[in-house]
Amino acid sequence: MSQAASTLSEASPSNRFALAALLLGGAAIGGSPIFVRLSEVGPMATAFWRVALALIPILIVSFVKKDAGPKPQSLSDYGMLALPGVMLALDLAAWHLSLTMTSVANATLLANLAPVFVTLIAVLFFGARTSVVFLMGLVLALAGVVILKGGPAGLGNGDLSGDGAALIAAFFYACYILAIGRLRSRFDTIRIMLWSTASAAVCIFPIAFFFEGQMLPATVFGWSILFGLAFVSHAGGQVAITYALAYLPPAFSSLTLLLQPVVAAILAWALLNEAIGMMQALGAAVVLAGIMVARTSRAPA
Numbered sequence: 001m002s003q004a005a006s007t008l009s010e011a012s013p014s015n016r017f018a019l020a021a022l023l024l025g026g027a028a029i030g031g032s033p034i035f036v037r038l039s040e041v042g043p044m045a046t047a048f049w050r051v052a053l054a055l056i057p058i059l060i061v062s063f064v065k066k067d068a069g070p071k072p073q074s075l076s077d078y079g080m081l082a083l084p085g086v087m088l089a090l091d092l093a094a095w096h097l098s099l100t101m102t103s104v105a106n107a108t109l110l111a112n113l114a115p116v117f118v119t120l121i122a123v124l125f126f127g128a129r130t131s132v133v134f135l136m137g138l139v140l141a142l143a144g145v146v147i148l149k150g151g152p153a154g155l156g157n158g159d160l161s162g163d164g165a166a167l168i169a170a171f172f173y174a175c176y177i178l179a180i181g182r183l184r185s186r187f188d189t190i191r192i193m194l195w196s197t198a199s200a201a202v203c204i205f206p207i208a209f210f211f212e213g214q215m216l217p218a219t220v221f222g223w224s225i226l227f228g229l230a231f232v233s234h235a236g237g238q239v240a241i242t243y244a245l246a247y248l249p250p251a252f253s254s255l256t257l258l259l260q261p262v263v264a265a266i267l268a269w270a271l272l273n274e275a276i277g278m279m280q281a282l283g284a285a286v287v288l289a290g291i292m293v294a295r296t297s298r299a300p301a
Helices: 013-030 032-038 043-064 075-099 104-111 114-126 132-148 160-183 189-211 220-244 250-256 259-272 278-295
Strands: none
Touching: 013 032, 013 220, 013 259, 032 043, 032 220, 043 075, 043 189, 043 220, 075 104, 075 160, 075 189, 104 160, 114 132, 114 160, 114 250, 132 278, 160 189, 160 220, 160 250, 189 220, 259 278
16 A cells, blocks of 8 residues: 555645545545434444445446456455454444433544544554654544534533443444555455445344344335435445545544534534534534644554
8 A cells, every 4th residue: 555655745646536535435424423313213223224225336336347356365355355344333333322322422522533543553553653743633633523512511421331332433443444444455445345334234233133123114214314324325435435545544534534523513504403603613624624734744554
């Protein structure tokens, strides 16, 4: 991944296109809380349909695409292709559980600490090097998320166990990003997404079935919400992110995904009539500023 290791400010056309794909992917995933809130089934069942229905467009593309790239050659390859899906399933399960145990502000903020875990894992276990400027951008973007969620005063109503579940979700999402980043040096986007999405569905189904029971929405509107979540947030958002990880460092990619709460706030204002005050606008601006600072630095590759 030599391109990913290069300084981010030295943007080739491929890197610029990858950055655009990453931003679009983050925006698509940013809409997922709206879909989850409108879903007619429980959070775990919603998570299952999110990945299960996303297999439809991914399978269609995989059949149509002529050049599928290298194929897995061993059991180890198959295991590595399935690993991101396992991490994603654990992330979704932990995050949805945290939403039922702690405040929404705490769950959202702590789950968005994934860039911290990505940076720590990359530096401690993969020998990656980072810069002070990138760390400044990371801290600035995280501060923006705190402001967006109402500042420190808005984070005092959480439950310790629920907060812990949100932190676990952040850790597993970091593992998902890193696993995808490693695979992109060998396999193409669609192959990775097909295997990871299928494995996530297999892992989430028993959790949803045994903990919630009701798997099917009651109305056409309920199904449309699930299809929107699957096609837009997963098949659209995760495919774009997976593509971008072939060209951009995982740490910077995970940092850019802090745009998700910004997009979620905008969509909640547009679709659910939730007000956006000065605090939210300031938080969004600080998040963007942090990402721009990190953009000029060397992120861990």
